Amino acid sequence: MTTYYEATATPGLRLPPLEAAAEADTVIVGGGFAGLATALGLHERGVRDCMLLEARTIGFGASGRNGGFVSGGFSLDAAKLHRRVGREEARRLYRMTEAAVQCIRSRIERHAIDCDAVYGGVIVASWFDEDHSLHELQRLMREEFGLHWQWLPREELRERLRTRRYHAGLHETGAFHFNPLKYALGLARVLLSAGVRLHEMTHVRDIRRAGGQWEVDTGVTTVRCRRVVVCAGGYLDGLCRPLARAALPIATYVMATEPLGARLADAIRTDAAVFDTRFAFDYYRPLTDTRLLWGGRMSIRQRSPAEIERLLYHDLLRVYPQLEGVKVTHAWSGLMSYGRHSMPQIGQLEDGLWYAYGFGGHGVAPTTLGGEVLARAITREEEIPAGLRAYGLEPVYGKAGLLAAQCLYWSLQARDALLDWWH
Numbered sequence: 001m002t003t004y005y006e007a008t009a010t011p012g013l014r015l016p017p018l019e020a021a022a023e024a025d026t027v028i029v030g031g032g033f034a035g036l037a038t039a040l041g042l043h044e045r046g047v048r049d050c051m052l053l054e055a056r057t058i059g060f061g062a063s064g065r066n067g068g069f070v071s072g073g074f075s076l077d078a079a080k081l082h083r084r085v086g087r088e089e090a091r092r093l094y095r096m097t098e099a100a101v102q103c104i105r106s107r108i109e110r111h112a113i114d115c116d117a118v119y120g121g122v123i124v125a126s127w128f129d130e131d132h133s134l135h136e137l138q139r140l141m142r143e144e145f146g147l148h149w150q151w152l153p154r155e156e157l158r159e160r161l162r163t164r165r166y167h168a169g170l171h172e173t174g175a176f177h178f179n180p181l182k183y184a185l186g187l188a189r190v191l192l193s194a195g196v197r198l199h200e201m202t203h204v205r206d207i208r209r210a211g212g213q214w215e216v217d218t219g220v221t222t223v224r225c226r227r228v229v230v231c232a233g234g235y236l237d238g239l240c241r242p243l244a245r246a247a248l249p250i251a252t253y254v255m256a257t258e259p260l261g262a263r264l265a266d267a268i269r270t271d272a273a274v275f276d277t278r279f280a281f282d283y284y285r286p287l288t289d290t291r292l293l294w295g296g297r298m299s300i301r302q303r304s305p306a307e308i309e310r311l312l313y314h315d316l317l318r319v320y321p322q323l324e325g326v327k328v329t330h331a332w333s334g335l336m337s338y339g340r341h342s343m344p345q346i347g348q349l350e351d352g353l354w355y356a357y358g359f360g361g362h363g364v365a366p367t368t369l370g371g372e373v374l375a376r377a378i379t380r381e382e383e384i385p386a387g388l389r390a391y392g393l394e395p396v397y398g399k400a401g402l403l404a405a406q407c408l409y410w411s412l413q414a415r416d417a418l419l420d421w422w423h
């Protein structure tokens with residue numbers, strides 16, 4: 001299942017598997033954004049002697065196969081965050097995600113990472129024929145988080161997005177979109193040149209105490225270290241039971257069309273990325289080579305590329321029937337990791353055993369936040385914010401939890417359909 005990103009990434013980063021026993025100050029498990037951001041955050045704070053171990057290749061997981069939206073906020077929606085942790089802490093956390101967007105942008109610039117970044121913002125388009133929800137979202141953003149999301153009236157939105165499906169929109173102009181795999185590989189190159197040891201095709205099988213230290217076992221060899229940071233996302237697969245018991249792997253799907261040339265403007269006349277207001281929303285963006293990258297749906301099943309193409313093509317034509325006949329060149333899925341509360345889980349399990357995962361479907365900025373939060377906590381610069389600590393490792397009940405998650409998704413999808421009919 002080759003992704004469009006893999007097919008177009010600059011080749012050349014080949015990192016050797018770890019083959020001989022080693023020692024390190026800190027071992028990071030997982031070469032996605034959370035692991036890479038933690039490694040960079042530690043390096044920027046003077047921690048040397050870090051090693052990052054990746055089971056497959058850098059960016060193999062969600063980080064190298066996502067929609068490429070870089071925006072503030074978490075998977076948990078802002079209103080729920082506000083209700084749970086209160087005004088001050090919600091504002092603090094939300095602003096940290098906004099700072100993470102800026103941090104990604106400045107890392108792209110400082111390290112000259114070529115990742116097709118497009119600073120066109122993100123549009124949230126109203127699927128239902130009522131303006132109240134979007135007005136309420138705009139008010140929440142302004143009054144509680146101090147952010148101005150620009151109102152797009154129906155006519156203006158329909159000028160940019162040539163469809164009658166949407167009724168109004170909000171434009172988050174500070175957000176952007178990029179090729180996430182190129183960004184992940186760019187970060188890996190920065191770490192390599194800073195002397196961080198990176199190993200691909202190195203699957204950590206066990207993490208155990210060894211005297212006052214930790215031993216990371218890859219099945220081939222071991223690394224002894226002072227501390228371990230587990231950043232394995234939806235690919236955790238049982239490693240570290242207390243973590244595995246607190247998050248579910250949930251799949252979502254993406255496809256890319258052939259370059260559409262002038263046909264793209266029949267549908268989309270903006271360089272913003274777009275998603276809609278349904279629970280089971282579509283998310284899509286025009287690529288710099290005039291392809292359309294289209295994503296959507298959530299499931300406990302990873303599907304074949306042909307099945308994904310069939311489902312997403314149907315979704316695409318529902319919004320843009322004028323694109324009937326365009327060819328799809330790549331279709332793929334990826335696993336997100338979800339805790340019961342949909343917030344990231346960041347903390348320390350035991351002395352020297354840290355973790356950052358559970359970023360869900362909105363993780364590009366939050367993983368960067370996670371890397372910074374962990375690096376600050378590890379170097380004792382600042383404690384993990386209370387608002388994040390409020391979202392702990394709640395049990396997700398394995399297969400029963402997966403089934404419940406699928407049923408919840410279906411019921412919310414049905415609610416979307418009912419609301420659609422009602423309006």
Ligand SMILES: Cc1cc2nc3c(=O)[nH]c(=O)nc-3n(C[C@H](O)[C@H](O)[C@H](O)COP(=O)(O)OP(=O)(O)OC[C@H]3O[C@@H](n4cnc5c(N)ncnc54)[C@H](O)[C@@H]3O)c2cc1C
Nearest residue numbers: 030032034055061062063066067068069204233334363364
């Ligand atoms: C299809 C898709 C679309 C998405 N779109 C967006 C979007 O547009 N915007 C947004 O903000 N978020 C999006 N997300 C969510 C976002 O991509 C994730 O939340 C984020 O990338 C998670 O990063 P991570 O580092 O925690 O996990 P991952 O990127 O999954 O990385 C975990 C890594 O750990 C490795 N690993 C696992 N176990 C081991 C082990 N035992 N030993 C060694 N290595 C191991 C895996 O191979 C993997 O590379 C999307 C997710 C998906 C799947």
